[in-house]
Amino acid sequence: MEASRGDDDPEGRYRCKVWLLRTDSPPAPLPSVTDRPLTAEEVARAVRDAVHGVQSNDGKDHVPLVSVVVDRAALHLPVDEWNPGPENMFDQGVPLGAEFQLTLSCPEMSALVRNREDAQRRRWQSGHGTPLVVDGDCGTEQQVALLLKTSHRNTRQVVLHGPPGQRARLLDVCLALGVPVVLWDRAAQTYEHASRLDPLQPTGPMTDLPERVWGYRGNAYGDPVRHPARPSLVWEDMDPSPLSGLQLLDPAPLEGTAP
Numbered sequence: 001m002e003a004s005r006g007d008d009d010p011e012g013r014y015r016c017k018v019w020l021l022r023t024d025s026p027p028a029p030l031p032s033v034t035d036r037p038l039t040a041e042e043v044a045r046a047v048r049d050a051v052h053g054v055q056s057n058d059g060k061d062h063v064p065l066v067s068v069v070v071d072r073a074a075l076h077l078p079v080d081e082w083n084p085g086p087e088n089m090f091d092q093g094v095p096l097g098a099e100f101q102l103t104l105s106c107p108e109m110s111a112l113v114r115n116r117e118d119a120q121r122r123r124w125q126s127g128h129g130t131p132l133v134v135d136g137d138c139g140t141e142q143q144v145a146l147l148l149k150t151s152h153r154n155t156r157q158v159v160l161h162g163p164p165g166q167r168a169r170l171l172d173v174c175l176a177l178g179v180p181v182v183l184w185d186r187a188a189q190t191y192e193h194a195s196r197l198d199p200l201q202p203t204g205p206m207t208d209l210p211e212r213v214w215g216y217r218g219n220a221y222g223d224p225v226r227h228p229a230r231p232s233l234v235w236e237d238m239d240p241s242p243l244s245g246l247q248l249l250d251p252a253p254l255e256g257t258a259p
Contacts, residue, residue: 001047002069003079006037013037018050021067030054044084044096051100052087065101065210067235071108075171076186078230079104080217097217101210103235109175119178124238126154131203133159134170136191141173148177157209159202160184161194171234180236181206183213187230196229210235 003014016038019027030050038046051064068079080097087093096102110116132152134144139162148155158174160167160182167184174182185197199219200212213231220227 001043001050001066003043003074003077004071005074009037013039014043016043016046018047020050020054040079040082041085044082047096048084048087048099063101063211063214065103066096067103067105069105069107072106072172075104075106075232075234076168078186078232080232081230095217095221097214098221101214102217103210103213103233105234105236106175109172113176116176116178120180120236121238123154123156123178123180126156128154128156130155131157131159131206133161133203135161135194139166139170139191141169144170145173145177148174148179155179157181157183157206159197161188161197162191163189175234180234180238181209182234183209184232185229186232187228193229197231199227200229200231209233 001019002017005014009015014037015035018030020030021027030053047066051066055064070077070079080102081095083093083095085093132144132147132155138144138147144158148158156179158179158181160170160174161184162170164186167186167188171182171184183197183200183202185193188194188196200209200216202209204212210233213233216227216229216231220230
């Protein structure tokens with residue numbers, strides 16, 4: 001799903017386009033409900049309806065992975081908390097991140113940084129899965145950049161801790177240097193909040209990380225006090241070209257539908 005905002009769009013409203021990505025075929029645009037800017041709830045409803053429509057056709061029982069394509073500013077939006085509301089009179093609805101494995105992607109960074117996609121492929125292909133955990137001992141942009149260029153040149157994953165402003169700057173550094181997987185708690189205010197991510201096993205097997213984040217988000221929705229972290233996860237595939245090309249596609253409106 002691509003979420004974007006036009007220059008004249010009202011605050012808190014987003015343009016939404018949805019594509020179906022399969023491993024054996026190019027991205028297929030799914031019909032858009034409308035081309036007007038939508039509220040977060042309406043975007044969530046459009047995504048849920050699109051996913052459920054695909055599920056009803058493929059007959060498979062699995063938790064879908066939804067990759068949300070955003071620009072740099074929108075990396076900090078709580079997209080996983082957007083709730084589509086009730087689907088029927090018996091269902092109250094749950095946030096996108098509790099129903100689906102939801103990750104973020106920022107192709108815009110590839111347009112800003114030369115050779116970023118080459119660095120992503122190198123990191124994926126290196127086979128080096130040991131994450132870099134950024135804490136107070138290595139919390140500056142200079143320190144993180146140096147580590148990612150030297151001892152952690154092939155690191156695939158970074159776990160970011162610390163205050164929001166510092167995390168945002170470090171996230172830019174990580175993405176610019178081709179780190180394809182970055183995890184952080186957007187509710188954390190200090191380095192002392194790092195332990196809130198422990199239930200996710202942030203440095204555990206990376207292939208299962210989206211599923212662990214999905215499980216935690218469901219627990220947090222059911223019991224937010226006992227699960228205070230609000231995890232955000234960037235996950236960019238080894239070949240980002242399909243996502244990079246999404247803005248070139250324009251799904252046709254579904255005739256006769258309304259939001």
